[in-house]
Amino acid sequence: MAPDSARTICRTVTEADDGAETGGILLGRVQDDGTAHVRHAGTPGPAAIRTPNYFLRDLAHAQHLAEAAFRTDGSIWIGEWHTHPRVDAVPSPRDLLTYSTLLADPALAFDVVLAIVIGPLLPIATTRVVGWACTTTGVTAVSIDSEVLLLPEELRGT
Numbered sequence: 001m002a003p004d005s006a007r008t009i010c011r012t013v014t015e016a017d018d019g020a021e022t023g024g025i026l027l028g029r030v031q032d033d034g035t036a037h038v039r040h041a042g043t044p045g046p047a048a049i050r051t052p053n054y055f056l057r058d059l060a061h062a063q064h065l066a067e068a069a070f071r072t073d074g075s076i077w078i079g080e081w082h083t084h085p086r087v088d089a090v091p092s093p094r095d096l097l098t099y100s101t102l103l104a105d106p107a108l109a110f111d112v113v114l115a116i117v118i119g120p121l122l123p124i125a126t127t128r129v130v131g132w133a134c135t136t137t138g139v140t141a142v143s144i145d146s147e148v149l150l151l152p153e154e155l156r157g158t
């Protein structure tokens with residue numbers, strides 16, 4: 001994960017201290033060997049739906065970010081990230097339904113949907129940041145390689 005992406009996620013999680021989920025899209029490339037490079041992480045956008053147990057990105061905002069990232073470095077939409085303020089960093093049944101809908105859409109041509117789930121947010125000592133590779137055959141936890149701490153220092157001890 002590129003440092004700027006990790007910083008965007010840190011900042012967005014810190015700002016969303018209202019108990020509602022937050023998140024955004026992930027843009028980059030998936031190499032032939034299966035390694036995903038996250039070059040840009042999105043913010044939720046003004047029209048995102050944020051509740052304590054559900055997040056839906058602002059589609060127009062996400063499309064704008066995707067177009068800008070593609071122009072910048074050829075990055076494409078490879079997945080999404082979101083928080084679970086109160087529950088573990090495991091995709092919920094509703095999350096899995098979202099990912100399978102994306103995988104089933106031929107226009108999107110996803111072989112794999114990359115998901116990063118962060119939770120629970122309190123207490124901070126229990127927070128985990130977990131990457132998930134979602135395909136039509138199942139969901140697997142994957143490691144995240146980032147030079148930047150994905151958890152903001154400001155959240156610690158609060």
Ligand SMILES: [Zn+2]
Pocket residue numbers: 082083084090091092095117
């Ligand atoms: Zn979720």
